[in-house]
Amino acid sequence: MEGEMIKVMYHIFSMPAATKGVIVEAGSFKGGSTAKISLAAHIAQRKFVVFDSFEGIPGHQEKHGKNIFGGDAYFPKGSYLGSLEEVKKNVARFGHLESCEFIKGFFDATMPSFTRPVVTAYIDVDLASSTQTCLKYLYPLLAGDGVMLSQDGHLPWIIDLLSKTEFWQEELGISMPSMQGLGKEKLVVIRK
Numbered sequence: 001m002e003g004e005m006i007k008v009m010y011h012i013f014s015m016p017a018a019t020k021g022v023i024v025e026a027g028s029f030k031g032g033s034t035a036k037i038s039l040a041a042h043i044a045q046r047k048f049v050v051f052d053s054f055e056g057i058p059g060h061q062e063k064h065g066k067n068i069f070g071g072d073a074y075f076p077k078g079s080y081l082g083s084l085e086e087v088k089k090n091v092a093r094f095g096h097l098e099s100c101e102f103i104k105g106f107f108d109a110t111m112p113s114f115t116r117p118v119v120t121a122y123i124d125v126d127l128a129s130s131t132q133t134c135l136k137y138l139y140p141l142l143a144g145d146g147v148m149l150s151q152d153g154h155l156p157w158i159i160d161l162l163s164k165t166e167f168w169q170e171e172l173g174i175s176m177p178s179m180q181g182l183g184k185e186k187l188v189v190i191r192k
Protein backbone atom coordinates (compact mmCIF):
# COMPACT_ATOMS: atom_id res chain seq x y z
CA MET A 1 0.00 0.00 0.00
CA GLU A 2 1.07 3.59 -0.59
CA GLY A 3 1.44 4.36 3.15
CA GLU A 4 3.77 1.38 3.62
CA MET A 5 5.89 2.28 0.60
CA ILE A 6 6.22 5.85 1.92
CA LYS A 7 7.62 4.39 5.16
CA VAL A 8 10.09 2.29 3.17
CA MET A 9 11.17 5.41 1.23
CA TYR A 10 11.49 7.33 4.51
CA HIS A 11 14.03 4.80 5.79
CA ILE A 12 15.95 4.78 2.51
CA PHE A 13 16.23 8.56 2.39
CA SER A 14 17.01 8.89 6.14
CA MET A 15 20.27 6.99 5.75
CA PRO A 16 23.26 9.37 5.56
CA ALA A 17 25.01 9.18 2.19
CA ALA A 18 28.28 8.54 4.03
CA THR A 19 26.97 5.17 5.25
CA LYS A 20 27.95 2.73 2.54
CA GLY A 21 25.56 -0.04 1.65
CA VAL A 22 23.01 -1.41 -0.76
CA ILE A 23 19.24 -1.61 -0.55
CA VAL A 24 17.89 -5.16 -0.61
CA GLU A 25 14.53 -6.61 -1.48
CA ALA A 26 13.62 -10.25 -0.82
CA GLY A 27 10.43 -11.21 -2.66
CA SER A 28 9.55 -9.32 -5.83
CA PHE A 29 6.60 -11.27 -7.39
CA LYS A 30 5.88 -9.33 -10.63
CA GLY A 31 8.08 -6.39 -9.63
CA GLY A 32 5.52 -3.91 -8.19
CA SER A 33 7.49 -3.08 -5.03
CA THR A 34 10.75 -3.62 -6.95
CA ALA A 35 9.92 -0.87 -9.45
CA LYS A 36 8.99 1.62 -6.69
CA ILE A 37 12.04 0.90 -4.55
CA SER A 38 14.30 1.02 -7.63
CA LEU A 39 13.27 4.66 -8.15
CA ALA A 40 14.23 5.47 -4.55
CA ALA A 41 17.52 3.60 -5.01
CA HIS A 42 18.27 5.66 -8.10
CA ILE A 43 17.59 8.94 -6.27
CA ALA A 44 19.60 7.81 -3.22
CA GLN A 45 22.40 6.65 -5.57
CA ARG A 46 22.52 3.19 -4.12
CA LYS A 47 22.53 -0.24 -5.74
CA PHE A 48 19.36 -2.25 -5.26
CA VAL A 49 19.81 -6.00 -4.90
CA VAL A 50 16.71 -8.10 -5.52
CA PHE A 51 16.52 -11.71 -4.29
CA ASP A 52 13.82 -14.07 -5.53
CA SER A 53 13.43 -17.60 -6.82
CA PHE A 54 11.54 -16.09 -9.78
CA GLU A 55 9.69 -19.43 -9.54
CA GLY A 56 7.26 -18.39 -6.80
CA ILE A 57 6.86 -19.66 -3.25
CA PRO A 58 9.00 -22.75 -2.53
CA GLY A 59 7.60 -26.06 -1.26
CA HIS A 60 7.04 -26.03 2.52
CA GLN A 61 5.32 -27.78 5.43
CA GLU A 62 3.87 -24.67 7.08
CA LYS A 63 0.22 -24.54 8.10
CA HIS A 64 -1.40 -21.21 7.23
CA GLY A 65 -4.95 -19.88 7.46
CA LYS A 66 -6.08 -16.40 8.35
CA ASN A 67 -4.14 -13.18 8.73
CA ILE A 68 -4.63 -10.95 11.80
CA PHE A 69 -7.27 -8.95 9.96
CA GLY A 70 -9.37 -12.10 9.33
CA GLY A 71 -8.51 -12.49 5.62
CA ASP A 72 -7.46 -15.79 4.04
CA ALA A 73 -3.74 -16.31 3.79
CA TYR A 74 -2.60 -19.34 1.79
CA PHE A 75 0.74 -19.65 0.09
CA PRO A 76 0.93 -22.84 -1.98
CA LYS A 77 4.12 -23.83 -3.75
CA GLY A 78 4.55 -21.89 -6.98
CA SER A 79 2.16 -19.06 -6.02
CA TYR A 80 3.33 -15.46 -6.49
CA LEU A 81 5.35 -16.47 -9.52
CA GLY A 82 6.93 -13.67 -11.50
CA SER A 83 9.67 -14.69 -13.93
CA LEU A 84 12.91 -12.72 -13.99
CA GLU A 85 12.06 -11.58 -17.52
CA GLU A 86 8.63 -10.28 -16.41
CA VAL A 87 10.08 -8.46 -13.40
CA LYS A 88 12.80 -6.82 -15.51
CA LYS A 89 10.22 -5.73 -18.07
CA ASN A 90 8.01 -4.17 -15.37
CA VAL A 91 10.93 -2.44 -13.67
CA ALA A 92 12.17 -1.09 -17.01
CA ARG A 93 8.70 0.37 -17.63
CA PHE A 94 7.83 1.69 -14.16
CA GLY A 95 11.12 1.92 -12.27
CA HIS A 96 14.88 2.23 -12.78
CA LEU A 97 16.31 -1.02 -14.07
CA GLU A 98 19.93 0.20 -14.11
CA SER A 99 19.92 0.49 -10.30
CA CYS A 100 18.97 -3.18 -9.88
CA GLU A 101 20.94 -6.37 -9.52
CA PHE A 102 18.90 -9.58 -9.52
CA ILE A 103 19.94 -12.68 -7.61
CA LYS A 104 17.89 -15.65 -8.73
CA GLY A 105 17.37 -18.73 -6.57
CA PHE A 106 15.93 -19.87 -3.27
CA PHE A 107 17.18 -17.77 -0.38
CA ASP A 108 18.89 -20.61 1.48
CA ALA A 109 21.08 -21.13 -1.63
CA THR A 110 21.71 -17.49 -2.60
CA MET A 111 21.94 -15.55 0.68
CA PRO A 112 24.76 -17.34 2.57
CA SER A 113 27.41 -16.01 0.15
CA PHE A 114 26.03 -12.46 0.15
CA THR A 115 28.23 -10.24 2.32
CA ARG A 116 27.66 -6.64 1.17
CA PRO A 117 26.66 -4.01 3.77
CA VAL A 118 22.92 -3.30 3.67
CA VAL A 119 21.25 -0.01 4.62
CA THR A 120 17.61 -1.03 4.10
CA ALA A 121 16.25 -4.53 3.61
CA TYR A 122 12.62 -4.95 2.56
CA ILE A 123 11.35 -8.49 2.93
CA ASP A 124 8.00 -9.68 1.62
CA VAL A 125 8.23 -13.45 1.49
CA ASP A 126 5.07 -14.88 3.16
CA LEU A 127 6.63 -17.96 4.78
CA ALA A 128 8.12 -18.17 8.27
CA SER A 129 10.95 -20.33 6.88
CA SER A 130 11.81 -17.75 4.18
CA THR A 131 11.64 -14.89 6.69
CA GLN A 132 13.93 -16.85 9.00
CA THR A 133 16.51 -17.26 6.22
CA CYS A 134 16.34 -13.53 5.35
CA LEU A 135 16.84 -12.50 8.98
CA LYS A 136 19.66 -14.97 9.50
CA TYR A 137 21.69 -13.75 6.53
CA LEU A 138 20.66 -10.12 6.05
CA TYR A 139 20.22 -8.78 9.57
CA PRO A 140 23.95 -9.15 10.44
CA LEU A 141 24.80 -7.13 7.30
CA LEU A 142 22.87 -4.02 8.41
CA ALA A 143 25.14 -0.98 8.33
CA GLY A 144 24.88 2.16 10.48
CA ASP A 145 21.28 2.66 11.60
CA GLY A 146 20.07 0.31 8.87
CA VAL A 147 16.67 -1.33 9.21
CA MET A 148 14.88 -4.42 8.00
CA LEU A 149 11.25 -3.99 7.04
CA SER A 150 8.97 -7.01 6.95
CA GLN A 151 5.86 -6.58 4.85
CA ASP A 152 4.41 -9.74 6.43
CA GLY A 153 3.49 -8.32 9.84
CA HIS A 154 -0.17 -9.36 9.38
CA LEU A 155 0.70 -13.07 9.23
CA PRO A 156 0.50 -14.84 12.62
CA TRP A 157 3.40 -17.23 11.82
CA ILE A 158 5.67 -14.28 11.07
CA ILE A 159 4.61 -12.52 14.29
CA ASP A 160 5.39 -15.76 16.20
CA LEU A 161 8.83 -15.98 14.63
CA LEU A 162 9.71 -12.33 15.28
CA SER A 163 8.44 -12.55 18.88
CA LYS A 164 10.56 -15.58 19.82
CA THR A 165 13.52 -14.57 21.97
CA GLU A 166 15.07 -18.02 21.31
CA PHE A 167 15.04 -17.39 17.55
CA TRP A 168 17.08 -14.21 17.91
CA GLN A 169 19.40 -15.82 20.46
CA GLU A 170 19.97 -19.11 18.67
CA GLU A 171 20.00 -17.95 15.04
CA LEU A 172 21.72 -14.57 15.45
CA GLY A 173 23.27 -14.64 18.92
CA ILE A 174 21.53 -11.42 19.96
CA SER A 175 18.64 -10.30 22.18
CA MET A 176 15.38 -9.49 20.43
CA PRO A 177 15.86 -6.13 18.68
CA SER A 178 13.45 -3.24 18.98
CA MET A 179 10.56 -3.56 16.53
CA GLN A 180 7.83 -1.17 15.52
CA GLY A 181 4.34 -2.36 14.48
CA LEU A 182 4.77 -5.98 15.59
CA GLY A 183 1.37 -7.68 16.01
CA LYS A 184 -0.49 -4.62 14.76
CA GLU A 185 0.68 -3.53 11.35
CA LYS A 186 1.47 -5.11 8.02
CA LEU A 187 4.83 -3.37 7.86
CA VAL A 188 7.13 -4.17 10.79
CA VAL A 189 10.29 -2.12 11.25
CA ILE A 190 13.12 -4.16 12.75
CA ARG A 191 15.96 -2.03 14.03
CA LYS A 192 19.58 -2.90 14.46
Ligand SMILES: C[S@@+](CC[C@H](N)C(=O)[O-])C[C@H]1O[C@@H](n2cnc3c(N)ncnc32)[C@H](O)[C@@H]1O
Pocket (backbone or CB within 6 Å): 026, 027, 028, 029, 030, 031, 032, 033, 034, 051, 052, 053, 054, 055, 056, 057, 058, 079, 080, 081, 082, 105, 106, 107, 108, 124, 125, 126, 127, 130
Ligand atom coordinates in the same frame (compact mmCIF):
# COMPACT_ATOMS: atom_id res chain seq x y z
C1 LIG B 1 4.14 -11.82 -1.86
S1 LIG B 1 5.33 -12.07 -3.08
C2 LIG B 1 6.21 -10.54 -3.08
C3 LIG B 1 5.34 -9.38 -3.49
C4 LIG B 1 6.08 -8.16 -3.95
N1 LIG B 1 6.93 -7.61 -2.91
C5 LIG B 1 5.10 -7.09 -4.45
O1 LIG B 1 4.99 -6.02 -3.84
O2 LIG B 1 4.41 -7.34 -5.42
C6 LIG B 1 6.49 -13.19 -2.32
C7 LIG B 1 7.73 -13.47 -3.14
O3 LIG B 1 8.68 -14.14 -2.33
C8 LIG B 1 9.37 -15.11 -3.10
N2 LIG B 1 9.90 -16.11 -2.15
C9 LIG B 1 9.32 -16.55 -1.01
N3 LIG B 1 10.13 -17.42 -0.38
C10 LIG B 1 11.25 -17.54 -1.13
C11 LIG B 1 12.47 -18.28 -0.98
N4 LIG B 1 12.68 -19.08 0.07
N5 LIG B 1 13.41 -18.12 -1.92
C12 LIG B 1 13.22 -17.30 -3.00
N6 LIG B 1 12.08 -16.57 -3.19
C13 LIG B 1 11.11 -16.70 -2.27
C14 LIG B 1 8.35 -15.62 -4.09
O4 LIG B 1 8.95 -16.13 -5.24
C15 LIG B 1 7.51 -14.34 -4.36
O5 LIG B 1 8.01 -13.64 -5.50
